[in-house]
Amino acid sequence: MALDQSFVGRTYPPTEPYEVGREKIREFAEAVGDANPAYTDAEAAQALGHPDVIAPPTFVFAITFKAAGQVVADPQLGLDYSRVVHGDQKFAYNRPVRAGDRLTVTSTIEKIRSMAGNEVLDIRGEVHDQDGEHVVTAWTKLVARAAEEA
């Protein structure tokens, strides 16, 4: 069943703040095998002009995707999550995420369309810090594959 076009433009309430921890950044950097000292050594990060260790560019996805869960799980939208694959992902940074940030995400449905039976959903997540400063915008394209004929 096609998703309801009237959901385009709908914005969900901002999430509760996520506090970015130094050790969580370290854990993520280790998991992707990235030894850049800007992720783990505050002095190295400061030498690059950052107030504290920064997070790898894709770190913030864990936060924005959890926020997108509000959209994905909205029963009124009716997305079949068991058929969903991640199509595209994009980030535009105002500054890197860093330790100590308390980040909130505001998710908006940007686009809904049907392509060859697949439902394509574009979600934009605007990430702000505790001072209301914009940090990064994340665009996530989810594709719900057409159900097979029974």
Add this chain to the structure above:
Amino acid sequence: MTAKISYADVEVGTELPAQTFPVTRATLVQYAGASGDFNPIHWNERFAKEVGLPDVIAHGMFTMAEAIRVVTDWVGDPGAVVEYGVRFTRPVVVPDDDKGAVIEVSGKVAAKLDDHTVRVDLAATSAGQKVLGVSRAVVRLA
């Protein structure tokens, strides 16, 4: 934001040092924990095959995290990345052996933009197949 590469020193076509990134089942378990993405298609072979995949596959976001390292290692400061986007075209299939899979990433400067920024186009393959499409980063140089 202190890139170690100077805008004046690059031109369209400048190649970034290519890199290869190994990925085993253990890598995926570690990434699942660090990222909070516990979808069983990334660690449970039985489940992956039930949903029609050839085997366990890497998280798309893992591949995205590796690919940008070609850019961040080149510029030094990961905070110099202004934009980064990819399309997930094919999964990275990770067999249950001690070798796993390898993701090969190359990049080159595709355009010089305003304000000391350049667009880098990335190419990522695994087992000879393109795994990311339209993979682009905008990065601010010194």
